[in-house]
Amino acid sequence: MASKKLNLYISIISILGLIIFGITLSIWNVNNLQWHTFILFLILTTAAESLTVPLPRQTSISVSFATILASLLLLQPAEVILITVFGYLFSFGKERNYLKYIFNAAQLTISSGAASLAFYYMGSPDLQSVNLNIIIVVILSSFLYFIPNTLLVTTVISIAQDEKPYPFFMANMKWAVPSFLCMAPLGFLTALIYLYVGAWGLILFFLPLLLARHSFKSYMDMRQSFLDTIQSLTTVIDAKDSYTIGHSARVADYSVAVARELGYRDDQLEKIRHIALLHDAGKIAIKEGILNKPATLSKWEFKEMERHAAVGAEIVKNVKVLEGGCEIIKHHHEHFDGSGYPDGLSADKIPEGSRIIAVADTFDAMTSSRPYRDALTPEMALKELKRCSGTQFDPRMVDAFIKASPSIQLTKEEPDVVGVLAELAAALEEVNLTRAKGIKPV
Numbered sequence: 001m002a003s004k005k006l007n008l009y010i011s012i013i014s015i016l017g018l019i020i021f022g023i024t025l026s027i028w029n030v031n032n033l034q035w036h037t038f039i040l041f042l043i044l045t046t047a048a049e050s051l052t053v054p055l056p057r058q059t060s061i062s063v064s065f066a067t068i069l070a071s072l073l074l075l076q077p078a079e080v081i082l083i084t085v086f087g088y089l090f091s092f093g094k095e096r097n098y099l100k101y102i103f104n105a106a107q108l109t110i111s112s113g114a115a116s117l118a119f120y121y122m123g124s125p126d127l128q129s130v131n132l133n134i135i136i137v138v139i140l141s142s143f144l145y146f147i148p149n150t151l152l153v154t155t156v157i158s159i160a161q162d163e164k165p166y167p168f169f170m171a172n173m174k175w176a177v178p179s180f181l182c183m184a185p186l187g188f189l190t191a192l193i194y195l196y197v198g199a200w201g202l203i204l205f206f207l208p209l210l211l212a213r214h215s216f217k218s219y220m221d222m223r224q225s226f227l228d229t230i231q232s233l234t235t236v237i238d239a240k241d242s243y244t245i246g247h248s249a250r251v252a253d254y255s256v257a258v259a260r261e262l263g264y265r266d267d268q269l270e271k272i273r274h275i276a277l278l279h280d281a282g283k284i285a286i287k288e289g290i291l292n293k294p295a296t297l298s299k300w301e302f303k304e305m306e307r308h309a310a311v312g313a314e315i316v317k318n319v320k321v322l323e324g325g326c327e328i329i330k331h332h333h334e335h336f337d338g339s340g341y342p343d344g345l346s347a348d349k350i351p352e353g354s355r356i357i358a359v360a361d362t363f364d365a366m367t368s369s370r371p372y373r374d375a376l377t378p379e380m381a382l383k384e385l386k387r388c389s390g391t392q393f394d395p396r397m398v399d400a401f402i403k404a405s406p407s408i409q410l411t412k413e414e415p416d417v418v419g420v421l422a423e424l425a426a427a428l429e430e431v432n433l434t435r436a437k438g439i440k441p442v
Contacts, residue, residue: 006159010103013152017106020113024077027120038079040199041071044206045087051213052091063213064088065180067206068112069142069187070194073127077116084112107152115145127195142184150176170266182212226321227274234277237284247364252276254360257404258397262356272353275316275325279332279357282312306341309333328353332361335392347394355394359385359401362393378405 048064064087072080085105119141125134151169158165194202234248255276256269264272283291286308290301297305313330316322331345331354338346366381376384382402389398 006156009156009159010099010106013110013156014102014106017109017113020117021078021081021109024081024113024117028076028078032076033079034075036199037071037074037194038083040194040202041067041075042083042087042090044202045071045083046090047206048213049087049091051210063183063186063210065145065183066187066190068145069115069138069184070190072112072116072119072141072145073138073188073191074194077113077120080116081109081112084108103156107149107156110152111145111149114148115141118144127191130192138188139184142180142187146176146180146184179216186212230274230277233281237280247368248277248280250364251279251357251360253408254363254401255356257408258356258360258400261400261404262396271322271325272356275322275328275353276357276360278312278316278322278325279329279361280308280312281315281329282308282310284315285311306333310342324351324353327351328357330354332357334358336394337391340392350394355397356400359393359397363401 044067045064048062048067052062052064068080068084068087071083075083085108088104088108089101119137122137122140125137127134150173154169155165158169190202190205193205237248252273256273259269259272286305290297290304293301309330309332313326316329317326319325328351330342331340331350334340334343334345334350334354335358336347336350336355338344363381363385366376366384367378369375382405385393385398385401389395
C-alpha cells in the first residue's frame with residue numbers, strides 16, 4: 001500500500017515539475033543567456049551538493065541553497081532550474097537510486113522554479129542599488145524555495161516510512177530552519193559579490209561557506225558519536241541479560257510513542273528516547289547469576305536487583321546532553337501510589353519521564369517470556385496496565401499508552417541473538433584497539 005502511494009506521489013510531483021519547467025521555458029530568452037555566469041554557478045552548486053551533511057531521519061542539508069539563491073537573483077528562471085537540477089545530478093557521493101534521482105530532480109524543479117518565477121514576476125529588481133524593495137523580494141523568493149523543498153522531501157520520506165507527514169515535517173524544520181536563516185543572507189551576499197567583484201571574489205567567498213559546512217558536519221558527527229555510544233551501551237546491557245535482548249530498544253519506542261501522545265516536542269522526544277535506551281544501564285553492576293536466574297528471585301536477590309536503578313542514575317548523571325535523565329532513570333520503578341523503589345515517591349513527585357518509562361518497561365516485561373512464566377499477549381498486557389492504573393501507574397500515562405498502541409508494534413520478532421553478540425564483539429574489539437594504541441580510558 002505504501003509503495004503504491006509512494007509511486008503515485010512521485011508521479012504527481014514529476015508531472016508538476018515538468019509543468020513548471022515548461023512555464024520557465026516559455027519565458028526563456030536564450031539570447032540573454034550569460035554562459036560564464038551559468039557555468040560558474042553550475043560548478044559551485046555541483047560542488048556544494050557533493051558536500052551534503054546527513055541529518056536525522058534520512059534527510060540532508062548543504063550550502064547549495066546559497067549558490068542557488070544567488071543564481072536566482074542573477075539568471076533567468078529556466079537557467080536557475082537547470083543549475084539546481086544538474087548541480088544535484090552531477091554531484092558525486094550520492095546513492096545511485098534512480099527513483100530518488102527522478103523525485104529529487106522534480107522537487108528541485110518545483111522549488112527553484114517557484115522561487116525564480118516569483119522573482120521574475122515581481123519584476124526581477126536590479127541588484128545594483130540595494131533597497132528595502134529588493135530585500136523583501138529576496139526574502140519572499142527564498143521562502144518560496146525553502147518551504148516547497150522541505151515539504152516535498154519530508155512528505156516523500158514520511159510516505160516511504162508510513163509516518164504522518166506533519167510531525168515528520170516539523171521534526172526536520174528544527175534542523176532546516178537554522179541553515180535556511182544562515183544560507184539566505186549568504187546567497188544574497190554571494191550575488192552582490194559576483195556583481196561587484198567578479199568570479200574570483202566569488203570563489204574566495206565560497207571558502208567560508210565550506211567552512212560553515214565543515215563546522216555543521218563536525219557537530220553532526222559528534223551527535224552521531226553520542227548516539228553510537230548509547231547504542232553500544234544498550235547492546236552490552238541487552239547481551240548481559242539474555243532474557244531481555246531488544247528490551248531497551250522496545251522500551252524506547254514505547255516511551256517515545258507515549259510522549260508523542262502527550263504532546264512532547266521533537267527535541268523532548270529525542271531526549272526521552274535516549275534516556276529510555278539507558279534506563280537499565282545499572283544492570284551492568286548486577287551479577288549475571290541474578291539477572292539470568294531461571295526462577296523467581298529471593299528477597300535478597302530482589303533487593304540486589306533494585307540497585308540497578310540507582311546505579312544507572314550514577315552512570316548518566318554527568319552526561320550534559322541527558323540533563324534530568326539521572327532522576328528519570330533512578331525513579332522509573334517508583335509506583336504512583338508510593339509503593340515502589342528506591343525512594344517510595346508517589347504521584348507528581350515522580351518525574352514525568354519516569355512515569356512514562358514505567359508503563360513502557362512493564363508492558364515489555366509482561367509481553368516477554370521468562371523460564372518461569374509465559375509471555376502475556378499484548379491485549380492481556382494492556383488489560384493489566386488498566387487494572388494497575390492509579391496504583392502502580394499514572395492513569396494519564398496508561399491512557400496515552402493505550403491511545404498510542406495502534407501506531408506502535410506491540411508484537412515481538414524473534415530476537416537476533418547472533419546479531420547482538422556480533423555487535424558486542426565489534427564494540428569489544430574497538431576497546432581492545434584503543435588499548436593497543438596506548439589510549440587510556442576516561
